[in-house]
Amino acid sequence: MEVQIAVAKVNKYAVSESGDTLEVIERPNGGLSVVLADGQTSGRGAKAVSQMVVRKVIGLLAEGVRDGAAARAASDKLYTEKKGKVICTLNIASIDLHSNTIVLGRNNPSPMFICRNMQLDRFDSESIPLGASRDVRPSITELAIEAGLTIVIYTDGLVHAGKRRGQPMDTEEILSSIMEDQDPSPQEIADTLLAHAVTLDENRPADDISVLVLKVASRNGDNVRRMNVRIPIDGNTSP
Amino acid sequence: MEVQIAVAKVNKYAVSESGDTLEVIERPNGGLSVVLADGQTSGRGAKAVSQMVVRKVIGLLAEGVRDGAAARAASDKLYTEKKGKVICTLNIASIDLHSNTIVLGRNNPSPMFICRNMQLDRFDSESIPLGASRDVRPSITELAIEAGLTIVIYTDGLVHAGKRRGQPMDTEEILSSIMEDQDPSPQEIADTLLAHAVTLDENRPADDISVLVLKVASRNGDNVRRMNVRIPIDGNTSP
Numbered sequence: 001m002e003v004q005i006a007v008a009k010v011n012k013y014a015v016s017e018s019g020d021t022l023e024v025i026e027r028p029n030g031g032l033s034v035v036l037a038d039g040q041t042s043g044r045g046a047k048a049v050s051q052m053v054v055r056k057v058i059g060l061l062a063e064g065v066r067d068g069a070a071a072r073a074a075s076d077k078l079y080t081e082k083k084g085k086v087i088c089t090l091n092i093a094s095i096d097l098h099s100n101t102i103v104l105g106r107n108n109p110s111p112m113f114i115c116r117n118m119q120l121d122r123f124d125s126e127s128i129p130l131g132a133s134r135d136v137r138p139s140i141t142e143l144a145i146e147a148g149l150t151i152v153i154y155t156d157g158l159v160h161a162g163k164r165r166g167q168p169m170d171t172e173e174i175l176s177s178i179m180e181d182q183d184p185s186p187q188e189i190a191d192t193l194l195a196h197a198v199t200l201d202e203n204r205p206a207d208d209i210s211v212l213v214l215k216v217a218s219r220n221g222d223n224v225r226r227m228n229v230r231i232p233i234d235g236n237t238s239p
Numbered sequence: 240m241e242v243q244i245a246v247a248k249v250n251k252y253a254v255s256e257s258g259d260t261l262e263v264i265e266r267p268n269g270g271l272s273v274v275l276a277d278g279q280t281s282g283r284g285a286k287a288v289s290q291m292v293v294r295k296v297i298g299l300l301a302e303g304v305r306d307g308a309a310a311r312a313a314s315d316k317l318y319t320e321k322k323g324k325v326i327c328t329l330n331i332a333s334i335d336l337h338s339n340t341i342v343l344g345r346n347n348p349s350p351m352f353i354c355r356n357m358q359l360d361r362f363d364s365e366s367i368p369l370g371a372s373r374d375v376r377p378s379i380t381e382l383a384i385e386a387g388l389t390i391v392i393y394t395d396g397l398v399h400a401g402k403r404r405g406q407p408m409d410t411e412e413i414l415s416s417i418m419e420d421q422d423p424s425p426q427e428i429a430d431t432l433l434a435h436a437v438t439l440d441e442n443r444p445a446d447d448i449s450v451l452v453l454k455v456a457s458r459n460g461d462n463v464r465r466m467n468v469r470i471p472i473d474g475n476t477s478p
Contacts, residue, residue: 005468017269024468025262028290032470051267055301062294095470145472187467194463219471224433228426228467229244229263231271231334232458233384 001147003095004215005034006186008194012157013204019046020155020210025058030097033061036212037130038089038108038155046208053078053088053130067092067105071130071138075107078131087129090138091153093214100145102214105138110159113172114143115150115179122172147218150179150189157209158193162200169200186213240386242334243454244273245425247433251396252443255473258285259394259449264297269336272300275451276369277328277347277394285447292317292327292369306331306344310369310377314346317370326368329377330392332453339384341453344377349398352411353382354389354418361411386457389418389428396448397432401439408439425452 011018022036035057039049053074060070071090078088089108096103106112111124128136143149152175161169171193178184178192190211197209250257261275274296278288292313299309310329317327328347335342345351350363367375382388391414400408410432417423417431429450436448 001472003468003470003472005466005470007464007466009464009466010462021265022466023264024466026260026290030256032468051265051301055298059294059298062290095472097472187465191463191465221469221471223249223471224430224469225246225248225471226426226430226467226469227244227246227248227261227263228465229271230241230460230463230465231244232241232460232462232464233334233336 001145002217002219002221003145004186004217006190006213007210008187008190009210010194010198010205010208012206012208013201017044017047018208019050020208021047021050021054022210022212023054023058025061027094027096028062028064031095033058033067033092033094034212036091036153036155036210038208038210040087049078049086049088053090057090057092067094067103068138068140071105071107072136075130075136076134079134082131084131084133087131089129089155091212092138093151093153093212095145102143102145102149102151104141104143104151106141107136107138108155110154110156113152113175115152117148118179120172120176120179145216147216149216150186151214152189152193153212154193155208155210157205157207158197158211160207161197161205161209164201164206167200169197186215189213240384241456241458241460242384243425243456245429245452246449247426247429248449249433249437249444249447251445251447252440256283256286257447258289259447260286260289260293261449261451262293262297264300266333266335267301267303270334272297272306272331272333273451273453275330275392275394275449277447277449279326288317288325288327292329296329296331306333306342307377307379310344310346311375314369314375315373318373321370323370323372326370328368328394330451331377332390332392332451334384341382341384341388341390343380343382343390345380346375346377349393349395352391352414353380354391356387357418359411359415359418384455386455388455389425390453391428391432392451393432394447394449396444396446397436397450399446400436400444400448403440403445406439408436425454428452
């Protein structure tokens with residue numbers, strides 16, 4: 001088998017710094033974790049919060065701390081520093097090759113979707129962002145690594161796309177229609193969802209938007225690990 | 240413009256854990272850094288060393304520490320822990336959107352290549368790995384971010400490929416011939432170099448091999464940041 005991970009990420013219109021932070025880290029006992037945080041508000045302050053949360057989480061994961069404990073520690077740190085006045089959503093998606101499972105930690109009111117072959121399940125149980133109170137816990141979903149599994153996670157920029165114009169996005173419907181295509185790649189799924197949201201926002205995203213898609217495919221290639229990153233750069237301005 | 244980054248990475252034959260560690264981190268003042276370390280020997284011990292070095296470096300970069308200082312700190316830490324008995328190569332490739340430059344830090348005897356349009360330059364000045372002695376410094380090369388720039392960095396698995404059979408790899412020649420193709424993508428460059436090395440090793444790599452390619456292209460797309468990761472998974476064994 002192979003795991004494929006794709007991310008598509010865009011900044012709020014006319015804001016140079018995204019409040020969303022996403023990082024990937026190798027797990028010390030095998031596998032890797034993708035950590036996605038969205039700090040309250042947008043721009044520089046939100047970036048500082050989401051970066052702090054992601055740094056804390058990946059630092060702990062690198063030491064072998066379990067995902068749930070890492071999320072709780074980051075929440076306690078944020079709560080202590082900001083006295084409950086600043087919150088931050090967090091998703092952790094881990095390919096844990098020690099337990100041979102995918103572990104999905106969620107502190108994010110935005111739903112997440114799990115698709116097995118053609119069956120699409122929506123996960124939208126109540127989920128409290130980090131920093132809101134003491135003792136915030138993530139909801140954890142653990143799945144066997146099986147071919148045919150697709151997981152879709154996103155920040156609330158996707159949820160709120162189009163609301164300004166009274167045309168909110170129906171992510172589930174769009175996702176269903178993408179999944180009917182023949183074996184869409186994770187990058188196609190992420191790009192299509194993001195493109196819909198940006199269109200609904202009339203090409204001026206009302207918030208930072210990040211879409212993360214994981215897919216487990218039956219192996220059809222070599223033993224090579226690959227990574228690919230693309231960063232658009234404005235000619236003269238800083239990021 | 241846009242910066243494209245590609246990585247292709249394979250383990251030593253029949254060794255489940257790569258001694259090479261590569262991570263990507265966002266820089267706090269804009270941009271990102273790719274950090275690649277290769278710990279001495281292979282397998283679990285080498286992995287622990289290269290992970291420790293990469294963690295130390297990305298932790299410092301995340302705090303805004305300059306690349307050269309981060310490399311020196313990681314070297315001092317390794318030297319102190321291992322008393323000079325274990326060394327580790329390090330390359331840091333930073334897209335620094337604060338200074339609008341690409342900063343290349345190298346503590347790796349393996350050469351690196353910088354290609355501007357069709358002109359290929361080999362960088363193989365003496366470069367000492369981390370942990371070898373006190374006060375190890377990286378060689379630093381700083382370049383303006385300009386379209387047409389391609390940078391190729393790799394670990395010594397590529398340098399030693401084929402030596403067992405007396406058919407060493409001529410990386411410069413292969414790279415020259417790839418660059419003659421019409422605008423090869425960084426993934427094509429990384430994959431082609433890696434495939435050559437694996438073939439010379441008769442499909443049983445004698446060492447972990449990692450190839451990292453950065454390319455600055457004139458912008459031809461949207462404002463979306465994208466990332467793509469592919470991890471092959473053995474059915475029943477741990478990584």
